[in-house]
Amino acid sequence: MTKTTGHISELPLAPCASLQLEDPIRPELFQGQFEARPGKESGLTQFGVNYVVLEPGSASSLRHWHTVEDEFVNVLEGAPTLVDNQGERRLGPGSYAGFPAGDGNGHHLINHSNSNAVLLVIGSRHRGEDVCHYPDDELGPVQR
């Protein structure tokens, strides 16, 4: 049976999935990234809710934007830096950032602080329809 309630910080954390690729891009950014998936654990299919821990030096993803999927980040703990088309901006607990589908605003969060940062990341799921763009890397556009 699906576990529909729980405590988010008690969910088992998994290492970043992209490190399992045969030839990961900039793996040094992701060795300190761990996540749990309370949305999936609850049986949700229409959007993902990921609880993401970024150790110092690690990033939430490569800088990217989605053509079809909306995305939203809420900072739960720590002081990660948002990097997007407008430059860099230090966030703090309670900061949010929204990335509407197709906005062309390549973004990620990177933890330049000395403490862990913890994020809640929500993204709609339109698998097979979405294309992801990575403006800083030799990657994609990637159909997802």
Added chain:
Amino acid sequence: MTKTTGHISELPLAPCASLQLEDPIRPELFQGQFEARPGKESGLTQFGVNYVVLEPGSASSLRHWHTVEDEFVNVLEGAPTLVDNQGERRLGPGSYAGFPAGDGNGHHLINHSNSNAVLLVIGSRHRGEDVCHYPDDELGPVQR
């Protein structure tokens, strides 16, 4: 221009919209409920992200379930009580609860504590397709 980043607790809080109805149902549950909409503020259309403050005695909604929309709640502060088909359960900061579309699990959160409770509530948007059921009240099913 859409404000795509900010601090979630600095957004202006509005009283519960259902109190504006001509004949609101159980208004005493909603007089202490206030919310901001950081998802909408960010220009998102595929899911809503609501920052909800429940003063003591107030509730997040009537007990309900959605036929088409997934819903997820993360407790940011305080100790609201989840009421659903399984009964009552006190939650705390970091608690989550997921409600997959069509699960038939009528739910709401009510603040029986003496301090404010603060929630992040995420729900997919399928306006025109969703039907909401209210098992405790003479209301609906309501096409939304």
